[in-house]
Amino acid sequence: MGTVLAVVSQKGGVGKTTTAINLSSALARRGRKTLLVDVDPQGAVRHGIGLGGTGQPPGLADVLAGTHELQDVVLPTPLPWLRVLLAGSVSDSAEHDSYRERLNSSPTLGELFERARTRGYIVVVDTPPGLGSVTRRVLSFSQHVIVPLQSEPLALQTTTQILRAIRDASSTNSQLKLDGILLTMVEEGNLVSQRVAAYVREQLPRELLFDVEIPRTMASIDAFAAGQPVTLRAPDDLAARAYVRLAELLEPGLT
Amino acid sequence: MGTVLAVVSQKGGVGKTTTAINLSSALARRGRKTLLVDVDPQGAVRHGIGLGGTGQPPGLADVLAGTHELQDVVLPTPLPWLRVLLAGSVSDSAEHDSYRERLNSSPTLGELFERARTRGYIVVVDTPPGLGSVTRRVLSFSQHVIVPLQSEPLALQTTTQILRAIRDASSTNSQLKLDGILLTMVEEGNLVSQRVAAYVREQLPRELLFDVEIPRTMASIDAFAAGQPVTLRAPDDLAARAYVRLAELLEPGLT
Numbered sequence: 001m002g003t004v005l006a007v008v009s010q011k012g013g014v015g016k017t018t019t020a021i022n023l024s025s026a027l028a029r030r031g032r033k034t035l036l037v038d039v040d041p042q043g044a045v046r047h048g049i050g051l052g053g054t055g056q057p058p059g060l061a062d063v064l065a066g067t068h069e070l071q072d073v074v075l076p077t078p079l080p081w082l083r084v085l086l087a088g089s090v091s092d093s094a095e096h097d098s099y100r101e102r103l104n105s106s107p108t109l110g111e112l113f114e115r116a117r118t119r120g121y122i123v124v125v126d127t128p129p130g131l132g133s134v135t136r137r138v139l140s141f142s143q144h145v146i147v148p149l150q151s152e153p154l155a156l157q158t159t160t161q162i163l164r165a166i167r168d169a170s171s172t173n174s175q176l177k178l179d180g181i182l183l184t185m186v187e188e189g190n191l192v193s194q195r196v197a198a199y200v201r202e203q204l205p206r207e208l209l210f211d212v213e214i215p216r217t218m219a220s221i222d223a224f225a226a227g228q229p230v231t232l233r234a235p236d237d238l239a240a241r242a243y244v245r246l247a248e249l250l251e252p253g254l255t
Numbered sequence: 256m257g258t259v260l261a262v263v264s265q266k267g268g269v270g271k272t273t274t275a276i277n278l279s280s281a282l283a284r285r286g287r288k289t290l291l292v293d294v295d296p297q298g299a300v301r302h303g304i305g306l307g308g309t310g311q312p313p314g315l316a317d318v319l320a321g322t323h324e325l326q327d328v329v330l331p332t333p334l335p336w337l338r339v340l341l342a343g344s345v346s347d348s349a350e351h352d353s354y355r356e357r358l359n360s361s362p363t364l365g366e367l368f369e370r371a372r373t374r375g376y377i378v379v380v381d382t383p384p385g386l387g388s389v390t391r392r393v394l395s396f397s398q399h400v401i402v403p404l405q406s407e408p409l410a411l412q413t414t415t416q417i418l419r420a421i422r423d424a425s426s427t428n429s430q431l432k433l434d435g436i437l438l439t440m441v442e443e444g445n446l447v448s449q450r451v452a453a454y455v456r457e458q459l460p461r462e463l464l465f466d467v468e469i470p471r472t473m474a475s476i477d478a479f480a481a482g483q484p485v486t487l488r489a490p491d492d493l494a495a496r497a498y499v500r501l502a503e504l505l506e507p508g509l510t
């Protein structure tokens with residue numbers, strides 16, 4: 001039986017998409033059947049895995065709109081054990097609304113997760129920033145959740161809301177477990193970044209914070225520009241190695 | 256007659272809040288009556304202007320919920336010409352939903368903008384990331400909009416959706432004008448950041464991109480940690496000076 005792991009945050013730009021892409025790649029490299037699902041209408045996942053180009057390849061939004069079948073939009077990747085379901089065509093404001101409405105009222109997302117789990121997939125879900133209905137819908141179907149936290153001032157303040165949302169979600173979804181908070185973009189040589197990281201480490205209970213932290217690296221930015229997970233493009237990079245360790249840490253619990 | 260200027264972006268963490276805070280401070284320093292309004296339930300504005308602390312001081316959400324009067328929640332700041340309306344108490348997921356619903360169905364936001372404009376205020380509005388109903392609601396009432404664009408790979412791709420949303424909004428709001436795209440967090444010494452900035456400058460039509468660009472500076476991060484706009488805390492800092500120039504550029508058109 002597979003499992004669903006959501007990557008969520010209130011704050012924008014903290015590394016949700018980068019984490020979803022690299023964690024799922026690292027899990028697949030360990031030989032685990034992994035399905036990366038992008039539910040963010042922004043559709044950023046496609047860029048990080050080389051399916052960028054112009055326009056949006058079909059995905060979840062098109063299944064919800066009824067123009068595509070689920071099996072036609074789940075795509076293979078260069079990694080044998082990694083499949084991906086992109087966000088799909090959500091190009092203007094009106095479409096964003098109908099996308100959200102359909103996502104929240106249709107059984108499609110829950111059914112897709114169920115099917116993937118039955119086939120033994122670890123489903124890694126990239127979500128939009130903020131505490132919206134899409135994020136809560138995903139949490140209602142998830143068994144695991146991780147929260148990236150960017151190593152910048154007030155990182156903790158912007159985490160309280162999402163932690164509360166996760167507690168709310170667990171009250172109606174008893175299977176949901178917060179695996180941990182992941183410190184990201186910890187910048188070597190940046191005193192403020194280092195101070196914030198130290199502060200976060202001392203403020204959060206040990207079980208709430210992952211031992212693994214993702215450093216801010218040039219290779220990470222490069223990799224995204226090249227449309228490849230940094231874990232594949234630059235495996236010796238410190239961020240790449242950290243994501244591999246994170247997958248190592250999480251994997252036993254993802255069954 | 257005052258005017259409403261919205262700061263919007265699809266992508267998270269690109270500097271909307273930092274821009275809203277510093278632009279409004281710089282406009283106020285020029286002697287213009289300015290009202291900074293936070294419509295993002297995340298409520299980040301309060302941190303950047305020293306009203307952080309624990310919990311959320313009352314604001315827009317409380318007016319919408321009917322527990323506070325508008326005049327009681329518009330706050331003074333250390334700057335004589337700057338007032339601020341915070342996001343207010345939106346602490347859990349259920350409250351996020353009702354907040355959005357009320358914001359979009361109640362006349363409150365439009366009325367507040369109207370009243371501020373009648374009194375000659377420039378209203379600077381900080382919005383949540385993404386192309387949600389809140390952002391579109393704000394655009395329907397705005398006369399000006401600026402779009403921060405973080406100097407990182409694929410910055411342009413994540414801008415097409417918000418530009419389309421602005422065009423949509425202009426078709427029903429004929430007063431809405433896109434003042435420009437603002438390159439932010441341009442990092443000196445970071446080759447990728449510099450390359451992206453160069454690429455953006457060559458790709459975008461000159462009238463669409465501000466000549467002013469906001470560099471990534473330690474003082475900016477410091478200032479937010481200290482709860483003060485960088486334009487006030489470190490006026491010689493390059494980011495502070497850039498925001499002052501931006502206010503200089505924009506001000507004549509904001510009447």
Ligand SMILES: Nc1ncnc2c1ncn2[C@@H]1O[C@H](COP(=O)(O)OP(=O)(O)OP(=O)(O)O)[C@@H](O)[C@H]1O
Binds near residue numbers: 014017040217
């Ligand atoms: N370890 C890292 N080192 C350097 N840059 C990074 C790292 N992780 C992420 N980034 C960059 O930071 C930016 C934000 O990351 P990302 O898009 O993954 O965040 P996000 O939380 O998904 O954003 P959004 O809220 O818009 O969905 C991206 O440009 C990304 O390439």
Ligand SMILES: Nc1ncnc2c1ncn2[C@@H]1O[C@H](COP(=O)(O)OP(=O)(O)OP(=O)(O)O)[C@@H](O)[C@H]1O
Binds near residue numbers: 129
């Ligand atoms: N010029 C700058 N130099 C250095 N750091 C900056 C600069 N501008 C913004 N930052 C930092 O980058 C982070 C993101 O900025 P900010 O919160 O303003 O973005 P945002 O678009 O409002 O994010 P969100 O999508 O979550 O609302 C913050 O930690 C901020 O302090």
Ligand SMILES: [Mg+2]
Binds near residue numbers: 018040044127
């Ligand atoms: Mg993302």
Ligand SMILES: [Mg+2]
Binds near residue numbers: 272299382
């Ligand atoms: Mg913000």
